Amino acid sequence: MPRTITAAVLREIGQPLHVERLKLADPGDEEILVEIEAAGVCHSDLHYLRGELAAPLPLVPGHEGSGRVVSVGPRTSGAIRPGDRVALLWRPNCGRCAQCLAGAPIMCELGGVQAKVGGLPNRAIKMSDGAGAVHHLMGVSCFSDHVVVHERSVVTVPEDIPAEVAAIAGCAVITGVGAVRNVIGTCVGEPVVVMGIGGVGLAAIMGAKLAGAHPLIAVDIDNSKLALARRLGATHTVNSREADPVAEVFGVADSGAAWVIEAIGHPQTLSAAMRMLRPRGTVIAVGLGAGGQTFEVPINELVQRQKRVVGSLYGSSIPALDLPAIFDLYRSGRLPLDELVGERFALEDISDAFGALASGAVGRSIIVPEGAPS
Secondary structure, X not given: OOEEEEEEEEOOOOOOOEEEEEEEOOOOOOEEEEEEEEEEOOHHHHHHHHOOOOOOOOEEOOOOEEEEEEEEOOOOOOOOOOOOEEEEXXXXXXXXXXXXXXXXXXXXXXXXXXXXXXOOOOOOOOEEOOOOEEEEOXXXXXXXXXXXXXXXXXXXXXXXXXXXXXXXXXXXXXXXHHHHHHHXXXXXXXXXXXXXXXXXXXXXXXXXXXXXXXXXXXXXXXXXXXXXXHHOOOOEEEEOOOOOHHHHHHHHOOOOEEEEEEOOOOHHHHHHHHHHEEEEEEEXXXXXXXXXXXXXXXXXXXXXXXXXXXXXXXXXXXXXXXXXXXXXXXXXXXXXXXXXXXXXXEHHHHHHHHHHHHOXXXXXXXXXXXXXXX
16 A cells, blocks of 8 residues: 655755655565655755756655665565665666676666656656656655665665764765775875865765875865865865965975866866866866756867876765775774764755755755654
């Protein structure tokens, strides 16, 4: 029997989310029902609310969450069981397509399927109101007290990991730390710049510190965020409203940066990131921009100085391997992820949470549905 849930629904671009009662169908084949414990508020959600990224409407946003499995549907693999704690993944993988077989599961073809139909990877749409279907965002839709997701859209979480940490680990942390672990690798003694000190940028700072970056330079327009970046490992900070970040980087690292992680997704900051590089340096673009945006790359600079720019979706990760490693590093104190957790909001106050995000709140705001563990 369908259950009634409370969820935040986007019905019109540019309009506030409405917290409503919806019907949620039981989990079907390879699907699981999860009670949400915590959900992070990410800039990618804001892109969808503003219409800068497209998705079918009406829609329940939220793609960064954690919770506990209530039940499983027929013909699941048995790997996920009722009672398990899980982190939700917005990029599931089938394990069979060319990208999965090549060791790049984040590029799995299922991601494009669920984005196009506004459903789960198997095209199912599990939510509805009195008028018809209500779509899923990235197969997750965790701005809700319960969700049905595909079993390949979760990774199990140990009981001693706080719900907020598990939630942000499934998006912000794996994206930022993963960009270092999976794209840079070791960078002992190499100058690294992180542009944009939100949740992803702060995670990248932590990851770069672990990897040995020095100097480690944080760039943002908010001094509070820069102060937190310094606490988490940045050796230098630059307020790009107060100083030219390119000149500041060359003032710290004479030849420029070996690596620049751009966690904003703006044409201007990506262009600045290219100018910060030393010869053979690399820009790693991890921030999503509005659909259709581009940025200019000077051709001769690219060729003569052998610079590179690469994209990294979801930290170029293998979540089933990377998330357990992240949880172990958190337990050991080497990734102080509690520092990333910002203000907590009830689901009914989700508009306030997005207001805080748009105004530059420090840390990741967390939505906690009523009845979830605190």
